[in-house]
Amino acid sequence: MSGSPARARRREAAARLWRAYRAHRAGLFGLGVLVLIAAAALAAPLLVEGDVRKVTGTPGGPLEPPSARFPLGTDQFGRPLLGLLLWGARISLTVGLLAAALSVAIGAAVGIVAGHYGGWFATLLMRITDWFLVMPTLVLAIVLATVMSRDVWTVIVAIGVTSWPTTARLVRAQTIAVESRPYIERAKALGGGHRHIMGRHVLPNVLPLVLAQTTLGISAAILTEATLAFLGLGDPMVISWGGMLQEAREAGAVSSGHWWYLAPPGLAIALVALAFTLCGRAIEKVLDPRLGVGR
Amino acid sequence: MTAARGYLRYTAGKLGGAAVSLLAVLVTSFFLFRIIPGDPVKALTHGTPTTAGQLASLRRQFGLDEPLWRQFTEYCAKALTGDLGISYQFRAPVGELIAEKAPATLLLTGVAVLVYSAVGLWLGARSAWRHGGLGDRINTGVALTLWSVPSFWLGLLLIITFSVGIGPVPGLFPTGGMESGDATGLGYAIDVAHHMVLPVLTLVAVGYAQTLLVMRSSLLDEMGGDYLTTARAKGLRDAVVRRRHAVPNALLPTVTMIFINLGHVAAGSILVETVFSWPGVGGLFYQALSVPDLPLVQGLFMVFAGAMILMNLLADLVYPLLDPRVRR
C-alpha cells in the first residue's frame, strides 16, 4: 500500500467537506470572525505600542472613558483597554485551544481504547467516564485550580481533565460502529494488530467527530477560562479577558457605572465563544446532515 | 408482567449504579480535598494573636493530628450514618450549615430552571415547526448568542443597568442579597421575589438555549417520522398532529435534560451567587475552599455530586415510564 492514493483520497475528502461547509452561512460567519480575531491576536505586538503589561508610567490616567486617544478608555492603572483586549485575546485563545485539545485528546483516547478492546477493561473505563460525567465540572476545575499554582498551564489542565467525558462517550460509540464494518474484520483477518487497527482505521474515521467536538469544546473552554479568572483563580500576572473582567470588578466598575471597562472583554468572550460554536455546529451538520442541530 | 419485571430489574440496576457512584464520590471527596495545600488551622487563626498551644489544641479538636488512614476511616464511618462532621470555621455541623443555605439556592436555581425550561420548550417547538424560516433563524441565533455570554458578565451588566442605573434608567432592583432585612409574611415573599428578578433573568438568559436546541432538534426528528405522515394521511389536522404526536415524543429527551439540569443546580449556582451576593451553597463552597474547611468542602462536594447522581437516576427511571419503547 503506497501512501499517495490514500493521501489523494483524504485530500479529496477534505475538499468535499469544505464544499459542504461553505453552504452553511452561520459557519462561514463564525470562521470569518475567528480568522479576524486570530489575526488581531497575532499582530497584537505590532498593533499595540509600548508594553501594556507595565503598570507604572502608563500613557493615560486611571479609568478614563473612551476618547479619540483611547478608543475603549483606560483601566485602573491608566493602560489603554484596547491594547489589553488585543493582548488578552492571545491568552484566551491559547488557553481555549489547548484546553479543548487536551480534553478531546483524553476523550478520544479513552473512547477509542474502550470501544476497541471491550470487555471488563472497557466497562471500567466507561464507569470512570460516567463518574466524571456526574462530577460537577466547574467545582472540579475550581478545586484543581486551587490546588495547583496560579499559572496558565494550571487553567489548561484544570479545564482539560474535567471536560473530556462527553467526547469519550461519543468516540466510543463511533469506534464500535466503525469496527463493526466488514473491512475491519478483513484487516483483523489479515493480521492487523490492535495498534494498526486503532491507528490506521478507527482514528481516521473518528477524526471528523473529534474535530467537531474540539471546535465546540473550545467555546466551552474559553468560557470556563474566563470563569476561573473571574473567580480569581487565573494567573494575575497575565492579561486575559476573564482577568480583565475580574480586575474591572475589583476596581469598582460596577458601582461606578464604568460600563466601558466591563463591556468589551465580555463581548469579546461571547463573540469568540459564539464563533466557535457556529463553526462546530456547521461541521456537525456537514458530517451528519440528519443531525440537524444538536449538542 | 414481563414488562413490569423488566422495569424492576432495570430500576435495580440503575439504583445499584447510583449507589456505587455515591460511594466513589464519598471516597474522592476525602482525598481530593486533602491534596489542597494549606493548613486550615493556620489559615483560620491568621491575623489574630495565637500561641503554639492554641494551634495544637485546634489541630486536636479537628482531628488533624491523627494519621490519614484514621481520619479516613472515621470520616467514612460518620458519613455513612449521615454525619458530615463539624465545620472548622463555623463550628457548626456541616449538615446543618448546608441545610440552612440550601433553600436559598434551590429557590433561585429551581425557579430559573423551571422558567428557562418552559421558555426553551416553547421557543424550541415554535422554531422546529417553522424551521428554516426567518423566525427560526432569529430564534436560534439569539439563543446561541446568549448561550455564549459569560453568565457572571451578564449579571454584572444587569446590575449596572437595572440596579445602579445608567443615565435615564433608574435603579429598579436591589444590588444583591436575598432580602432587605425586616419584612414579614407577604411582604417578605415580595421582597425576596424582588431580589430574585435579576439573578433569575441571568440564569434564564444563558440557560434556555440548551433546552431550545434539544427541543428543536428532537421535534425535527419526530417530524421526519413515518407515523406523522400516517397521522396526517388519516386526515388529522396539522395542529392536532403536532400537539398529540410530535411534541410529546420530542419532549422525552428534553425532559431528561431538564432533570440533568436540575442536578447541576447546586454546582451551577456558584457564579450567580457570587455576583448577586445570594446567600446559598455556592458561596459557601467558595468560602470553605479557601481555608480549606475540609468537612465543609467535603460535605458540599457530596451534595453537588449527589444532586447530579440523584437527578440522573431520576431521569433514567422516569424515561422508560414516559417512553415505553425504552422498556425491555
Add this chain to the structure above:
Amino acid sequence: MVAEVPSRSRKPSRSCAVIALAAALAGVPQHSVRAADGGGAKVLTIAVSQSVDSLSPFLAQRLVSTTVHRLAYEYLTNYDARDGHTIPGLATGWKSSASKLTWTYAIRKNSRWSDGRRTTAHDAAWTFNKMMSDEKAATANGSFIANFRKVTAPDSRTLVIELKKPQATMTALDVPIVPKHIWEKVGDFSVFNNDQRYPIVGNGPFIITDFKVDRYLRLKANKHFWRGTPKFDELLLKFYKDGDAAVAALRKGEVSFVQGLVPAQAAALKKTAHIKVNDAPGRRFLALAVNPGARAKDGRTFGTGHKALLDPAVRKALFHAVDRETIVKTLLQDHAVEGAGYIPPRYRAYFWKPGPEQKRAYNPRKAATLLDRAGYRKNSDGRRVGKNGKPLTFRLLCHATDPADTKIGKYLYDAWRELGIETRMECRDNVSDPWLKGDYDLAFDGWSVNPDPDFVLAIHTCAALPATPRDTGSTDNFICDRKFDELYARQIAEYDPVKRAEVVKRMQSRLYDLGYMNILAYPNAVEAYRTDHIGSITTMPEAAGNLWGQDGYWSWWSAEPAAGHGGPGGSDGSDGSATEVVVGIGAVVAVVAVAGLLIALRRRVTADDRE
C-alpha cells in the same frame, strides 16, 4: 396556516405574565417594607463582606465577629477614642503589685446584663478561668491567658489576676467578659456558637437580637448601657460578598455605611451627593518579608529559601530599587502612607522611622553598585549572575485574592527586572502551605496592629519558631535574632508606658536593620457613609481615624441619626402596602402560569401515552 392559530392565541398570555411579573417587581418601592415594619425606628445599616465565623466570643476570630462582640460585651478596659490610651471599661481602675506579678482590678457597679442581673467580678473571673481550664474555650483568645497563674474574685467588685511572669499588656486584655449564669450551662465550647436564643444576653452598647448566616445580623440599642444609650435604635449588618454591590447599595441608600473601598470607588463616591468618604490612616502595614532561612527551635533548618538573600547587601539592594512613593501614589492611588518603621504612624506613641543614613531610600544606582560589589554582576543578557553561575531568580509569594499584592507584584517585577533580577510571582488562594514550609524567597506580609503592639513584636522572636520543622509555630517569618529577643523581654516587663515605648522603638530599628521585614506602605482605611442617614459619628483617632474595626465601640455607639432619617431610604409605609398587594398578586400569577404550562405539557405527554 389555520394551524398557527392556537399557538398564536396562547402566546400573549404567557409572555404577558412574565412581563407583568418583571414590571410589577420593578415597581416595588425599595424600602416600603422596611419602614412599614420598623415603625419609625432609627436603623443604621452597615454593609459587611466577611462572614461571621461564630457568635461565641470563645471561638470568634474574624474582624466582623470581634467587632460585634465589642458592641455586645464590655471588656475590662477600653481605648480612648481621641488617642487610643487605655481608659476604664468594665474595670474602673487597676494596679499592679510591687512584684509586678499581681494585678487587681476594681469592677464597675453600674453595668448590668441585658436580662437585668448585675455584672460582677465573678463573671470576669469565670470567663478567664474557663479559658484557662478548658482548651476548647481558649480557641480565640488563648494568647491572653497563656501567662496567667490564677484568677480570683475575692468579692463582687474585685478581680485579681496572678501572673507567671511580668506582662505589660495587662491593661490591653481584649477579651469579652460573658455572663457566668448563662455560660456555665454550656457543654462543649468548641461547638457552641451562642446562636441558640435571642436576644443574646450582654452588657455592651448593643444587644444581638437576630442573626441569619450571610444574610444579616441585627442589634438593638441597650437602653441601660452604663456609658449612655446609643442614638440609633438598631444596627443592621447586611452581608454583601461583592464589595462593589455594597457600594452600589450605598449609592441607592440601601445601606448607610460601607468599608474597604478601592480607589475608583472612593473617587466616584466623593463626587456623589449625601455621601462622605472617610479616607483615614489605617492600622495595617503592608510588608515584603524575606525568608531568612526557615528554622525550628531545635536548630534544624528547612525550606527552600534562596541563599543569595542571606547576604545583607542583596536584601539592601532589592529595596533600594523599590520606589515606595510610586507604590503609594500610583498603585495605591494615595490611599496609603509610605512605609517606614514596623508600627503604623497611627499609634503615635510607638511609631518609629529610620533616620536619613539608616533609611533604604529609592536609589536604583546604589542598588546596582551594591549587587556588583556583592559579586552579582550582569551577564550578556543583562541578568545578574550568582557565584554558582546561575542568574538570580526570586520567587515572590502573593495572596491571589488581595488586589494590592498583585498590583505591587507587577511593579516589583518591572523594578527588579531593571536591576537584572527575575521575579516569579507565586499567587495562591492560601499561602500558608509554602509559607509554613519555608518554601518562599520573598512574600507579601501584612498585619493589623493593635493599640498594644506586643503581639506583632512577639511573632518575630525565637520563642515563636516551631519546635521542630514538622510543627507550626506562631512565628511570622522565621526571624530569630538575639538582640531583638533581649529587647522584647525588656519591653514586656516594663510597666512604665513611656520607657516601654522607647524599647519598642529600638526593636523596630533593629528589625529594620536586619532587612527581613520591609514595610512598603500603611494602607488607609477607606470607608464611606451616607450623610442623610448619619448626622455625626466619632472616628478613632478622633482627628483622622477609621470607623469600622475600631479598638472600641465609639463609632456606632456615638453615631447620631441625620434629621428626618428613619431607616435607609426612610420612605413611608402606607403607600407601599397597596403596591405590595398588587405585586404579590402579580408574582403569584406568574408562578401559577409557569406551573400551569408545565402541568399542561405533562398532561399532553400522559394523554399521548394513553392513546
